[in-house]
Amino acid sequence: MAASVLSDEPYRQLIAGEWVEAHTNARFPVTNPATDAQLTEVPDGGAADAQAAIEAAVAALPGWAATPAPQRAGVLRRVAALMLEQQERLATIMTLEQGKPLAEARGEIAYAASFFSWFAGEAERIYGQTIPASVANKRLLLLRQPVGVVALITPWNFPSAMLARKLAAALAAGCTTICKPAEQTPLSALELGRIVGQAGAPAGVVNIVTCNDPQPFADTIFADARVRKVSFTGSTEVGKLLIRHSAETVKRVSLELGGNAPFLIFDDADLDAAVAGAISSKFRNAGQTCVCANRIFVQRGIYAQFAERFAAQVRNLRVGNGLEPGVHVGPLIDSAAMAKVQQHVGEAAANGAHVMVGGSAAAQGGLFWTPTVLTDVDAGMLVAREETFGPVAPLIPFEHEEDGLRMANATNYGLAAYFYTRDVSRVFRVAEGLEYGIIGANDALPSTAQAPFGGVKQSGMGREGGPQGIDEYLDVKYVSLGLA
Ligand code: SIN
Numbered sequence: 001m002a003a004s005v006l007s008d009e010p011y012r013q014l015i016a017g018e019w020v021e022a023h024t025n026a027r028f029p030v031t032n033p034a035t036d037a038q039l040t041e042v043p044d045g046g047a048a049d050a051q052a053a054i055e056a057a058v059a060a061l062p063g064w065a066a067t068p069a070p071q072r073a074g075v076l077r078r079v080a081a082l083m084l085e086q087q088e089r090l091a092t093i094m095t096l097e098q099g100k101p102l103a104e105a106r107g108e109i110a111y112a113a114s115f116f117s118w119f120a121g122e123a124e125r126i127y128g129q130t131i132p133a134s135v136a137n138k139r140l141l142l143l144r145q146p147v148g149v150v151a152l153i154t155p156w157n158f159p160s161a162m163l164a165r166k167l168a169a170a171l172a173a174g175c176t177t178i179c180k181p182a183e184q185t186p187l188s189a190l191e192l193g194r195i196v197g198q199a200g201a202p203a204g205v206v207n208i209v210t211c212n213d214p215q216p217f218a219d220t221i222f223a224d225a226r227v228r229k230v231s232f233t234g235s236t237e238v239g240k241l242l243i244r245h246s247a248e249t250v251k252r253v254s255l256e257l258g259g260n261a262p263f264l265i266f267d268d269a270d271l272d273a274a275v276a277g278a279i280s281s282k283f284r285n286a287g288q289t290c291v292c293a294n295r296i297f298v299q300r301g302i303y304a305q306f307a308e309r310f311a312a313q314v315r316n317l318r319v320g321n322g323l324e325p326g327v328h329v330g331p332l333i334d335s336a337a338m339a340k341v342q343q344h345v346g347e348a349a350a351n352g353a354h355v356m357v358g359g360s361a362a363a364q365g366g367l368f369w370t371p372t373v374l375t376d377v378d379a380g381m382l383v384a385r386e387e388t389f390g391p392v393a394p395l396i397p398f399e400h401e402e403d404g405l406r407m408a409n410a411t412n413y414g415l416a417a418y419f420y421t422r423d424v425s426r427v428f429r430v431a432e433g434l435e436y437g438i439i440g441a442n443d444a445l446p447s448t449a450q451a452p453f454g455g456v457k458q459s460g461m462g463r464e465g466g467p468q469g470i471d472e473y474l475d476v477k478y479v480s481l482g483l484a
Contacts, residue, residue: 005092006187011042013049013210014193016056017203023048028212030187033099033331033367034321042186045209050178050220053207057149057176058226060204065146065174069123076120076168078199083113083192090160090191092323097185098159099330099367100285101322111449112164112192115465118449122470123172141479146174147252148228150473151221153180153214155233156333157288159188162256165453165464166231167192167206173473178227179208180217184333186210218245225249231472232256233290236413236458254462254472256290256454258387259415262408263293263444264430266401267301269420270442275309277444278393281418283317283371284445286329287391288337290459291416291438291447295384296395297404303397307375311356314393317371319362329391331367341369341390344383348394353377358391379407387413401426405433414457418444437463 011030012019021027022043029038043049064072083090091105100108129142152166163179170177181189193208211217221227222245229252232242236257246253263281265274281293298306322330332338338361345359358372369391377384377394384394398404408417417436421427431439437455440446447453452466462472 005089005096006040007191011040011187011190011210013043013045014190014197014206014208015049015052016059016207017197022046023052028183030097030184032096033184033333034323036366039096040187042190042210045211045217046213047216047220049209049211050217051224053178053209054149054220054224054227056204056207057178060176060202061146061149063202064171064176064205067174069126072172072174073120073123075196075200076116076123076172079168079196080113080116080120082195082198083109083116086195090188093191094159094185094188095322095330097187098156099322099333101327101330104285105322108158108161111447112160114449115161115164115168118465119168119172119470122169122467126173126470126474137483139481139483141481143477143479144474145477147473147475148175149178149226150175150229150231151178151180151227153218153230153232153234154182154189156182156184157285157290159185160192162233163189163192165449165469166233167196169464169469170231170473171201171205173470175229175473176205177207178221179206180214181208181210183210183212183214218242222246222248222251228252229254229473231462231464239460252472254464255460256462256464257415257458257460258413259290259455259459260294260385260387260411260413261291261416261418261436262295262297262434263417264297264398264404264408264419265299265302265306266404266419266421266423266426267299268422268426269302270422271302271306271309273442274420275306275313277418277420277440277442278310279313279317281440281444282393283314283329283391286332286369288333288389290387293393293418293444294387295379295408296393297398297407298395299404300397300399303395307356307373307395310393310395311373314357314371314373319368319370320364329371332369332390334367337389338367338369341388341392344386344388344390345372345374345392347382348374348377351381353381353383353394379410385411401430405430409433409435412458413455415455415459416440416446
């Protein structure tokens with residue numbers, strides 16, 4: 001039944017409003033990480049396809065930028081409505097290509113749609129400004145205008161929401177776009193491209209290039225001065241490369257990069273809430289989120305109690321194919337992800353960590369890993385220093401508030417951090433002391449379309465979503481008007 005949700009037509013790239021093969025006619029397979037079965041194929045686009053997409057986006061820019069904001073907002077609202085109408089099919093496609101449990105995929109479609117609703121409202125509120133001048137015969141005006149043609153490069157872990165968070169803001173601002181989804185999960189992006197067309201976006205406003213090797217695409221995009229901005233979500237390593245490439249044509253870049261999120265539980269916390277929060281933060285999408293708890297710091301006085309209660313719930317998590325009812329944890333995305341999890345758990349165990357739950361590949365074989373709890377972890381272990389991106393929870397003790405804060409901040413990353421406490425003064429002290437862009441205070445799931453998402457330090461630059469999200473796609477133009 002599940003495979004029948006895929007399009008009857010072969011999946012193709014979207015360029016200038018047409019569904020097209022790659023210039024070379026090459027295609028590459030899309031596989032289901034739960035079964036390793038091939039789902040379908042998509043075009044293997046390259047430099048010529050990226051170039052065609054740039055030409056289409058350049059041609060469509062004047063018309064879209066000049067389209068009155070309420071009309072652009074109307075398109076975005078129709079996208080949101082169509083996504084919700086087709087939620088079940090889109091969610092099933094996402095689970096097939098990405099592996100996450102169907103309930104999470106349904107949630108992601110709603111989350112993705114919410115960016116189109118939010119930015120529809122923002123499109124209608126792109127206000128300018130007037131500034132009082134220092135002389136009587138001048139008027140100083142600020143206009144906010146679309147950046148122009150933008151490239152949006154998105155990851156496999158949230159194939160619909162990460163594209164929506166960029167695309168909705170870009171379209172609201174009046175930009176035209178060239179989208180490149182991750183090679184593991186191109187189908188959700190192509191389905192979104194179809195919906196954007198149904199919603200009335202003119203040809204060339206949204207172009208989608210699928211490619212197995214991102215390099216020729218990236219080289220073409222970065223070399224072309226008409227592409228004014230690149231927004232990327234992915235690893236810090238690739239983000240640094242993109243910053244270097246952007247120097248050539250001085251492009252704006254927004255980067256949502258890796259994290260190493262601390263999750264602190266103070267001894268005055270509501271323990272039930274902290275356990276539930278840690279489970280959802282850590283095991284959502286099998287731990288494959290940039291904001292998931294990577295290091296769980298527990299204050300010494302409640303460490304043993306927390307570990308027992310947390311472990312008991314982790315033992316009840318069901319691993320399996322995300323299409324099966326009752327599954328909490330799906331497969332990892334690929335064998336490289338499995339190898340990294342194996343390495344992190346192995347290194348921790350070899351250095352004295354205690355494997356309280358799991359610790360090995362799951363009985364299903366393939367890309368399934370048993371949800372794992374490690375105790376007696378110290379901050380020097382790989383599992384605490386690097387982002388594991390898998391269902392592994394290392395529990396690290398800390399003594400007092402300053403100690404917890406110091407350990408939480410001892411990383412080059414600064415995307416998301418969480419803490420649980422009932423002390424309102426501590427809420428402010430810790431929220432202000434954490435060097436992160438997103439803080440969940442007694443809240444394990446802070447992401448929402450209405451709030452800015454993004455990091456500090458080596459977790460990136462720029463914000464997506466919230467009132468700040470649209471600024472990433474707008475230039476400020478200053479007009480000084482001399483009066484006669
Ligand atoms: C991410 O992990 O990259 C995004 C997760 C979110 O939006 O909550």
